[in-house]
Amino acid sequence: xxxxxxxxxxxxxxxxxxxxxxxxxxxxxxxxxxxxxxxxxxxxxxxxxxxxxxxxxxxxxxxxxxxxxxxxxxxxxxxxxxxxxxxxxxxxxxxxxxxxxxxxxxxxxxxx
Amino acid sequence: xxxxxxxxxxxxxxxxxxxxxxxxxxxxxxxxxxxxxxxxxxxxxxxxxxxxxxxxxxxxxxxxxxxxxxxxxxxxxxxxxxxxxxxxxxxxxxxxxxxxxxxxxxxxxxx
Numbered sequence: 001x002x003x004x005x006x007x008x009x010x011x012x013x014x015x016x017x018x019x020x021x022x023x024x025x026x027x028x029x030x031x032x033x034x035x036x037x038x039x040x041x042x043x044x045x046x047x048x049x050x051x052x053x054x055x056x057x058x059x060x061x062x063x064x065x066x067x068x069x070x071x072x073x074x075x076x077x078x079x080x081x082x083x084x085x086x087x088x089x090x091x092x093x094x095x096x097x098x099x100x101x102x103x104x105x106x107x108x109x110x111x112x
Numbered sequence: 113x114x115x116x117x118x119x120x121x122x123x124x125x126x127x128x129x130x131x132x133x134x135x136x137x138x139x140x141x142x143x144x145x146x147x148x149x150x151x152x153x154x155x156x157x158x159x160x161x162x163x164x165x166x167x168x169x170x171x172x173x174x175x176x177x178x179x180x181x182x183x184x185x186x187x188x189x190x191x192x193x194x195x196x197x198x199x200x201x202x203x204x205x206x207x208x209x210x211x212x213x214x215x216x217x218x219x220x221x222x223x
Contacts, residue, residue: 008152032210043116043202043214044155088154097208098143099170104154 003027006089006103015112019076023089023103026070030101032092033065035074038105039085047087048074079110115139116215118203124221131190133218135203144186145204145212146170146178155202161186193222 006023013019021035032051036044048063050056050072056063062075076083089103119134135144146158157170159178167178175197177189190197198221204212 004154006154034210041216043204043216044212045214046211049210092210097210098145098160098168098206099157100155100210100212102155104152 001026004089004091004101004103007106008104010107010109012109012111013079015079015081015110017079017110019079019083019108019110021074021076021087021089021106021108023072024070025072025091025101027091027093027101028067028070029093030091031094032097033063033072034090034092034100035061035063036088036090036102037085038088044088076108079108081110081112084109114215115213116203116205118201118215118218120218121216122219124223125193126223127194128192129222131193131220133188133201133203133220135186135188135215137184137205137213139205139213140183141205141207141213142183143206143208144180145206146176146186146188147202147204147214148172149200149202149217158188158201190220193220195222198222 004025035048037047038044053065053067060077064073086105086107088105090100145160147155156172161180164180179187201218203215206212
């Protein structure tokens with residue numbers, strides 16, 4: 001069983017829709033959670049970083065962590081075609097912050 | 113200039129050949145990483161380095177070696193390439209606080 005599970009998609013939504021992207025994990029030692037966005041033919045870039053349960057909002061993006069269920073989500077409001085990308089969740093253990101564990105990524109397509 | 117520069121961006125080679133992928137950075141971060149990305153497997157850590165004298169194995173280091181020639185340069189070598197090393201390779205830099213800055217990737221095809 002992988003430590004981090006993520007549905008690969010693709011997820012196709014119309015412009016303006018609310019998008020929900022999710023990851024589950026098995027290791028309760030994970031304390032820090034990230035979402036990276038990767039455009040085609042580009043490297044991933046950090047989108048959101050959280051280290052506790054609850055919600056964190058940044059513009060149209062909201063990251064949600066539920067440690068009791070070992071479940072994290074990224075919500076995108078008013079989705080735009082420019083949001084079309086692959087979204088990767090990533091997690092860190094507190095005693096080994098250099099070894100990020102990445103999900104496989106979910107490919108999102110937002111059509112006009 | 114990009115924060116993280118990888119060369120070459122694309123490379124096709126044959127089984128048994130030696131290949132070197134190079135990475136340089138302009139942000140002054142101590143930590144540098146090499147990742148491999150395969151469809152359905154996500155990003156896997158190959159090697160990482162804290163400074164020129166500190167090299168650490170990641171999850172999938174077999175068949176790879178690295179060299180930290182300077183604080184800003186970190187190269188990945190495949191001594192004898194094999195077809196299952198065909199993948200997209202990323203160099204990344206970071207401060208250890210979780211945020212990684214990635215290069216644009218080097219696509220390697222081993223025939």
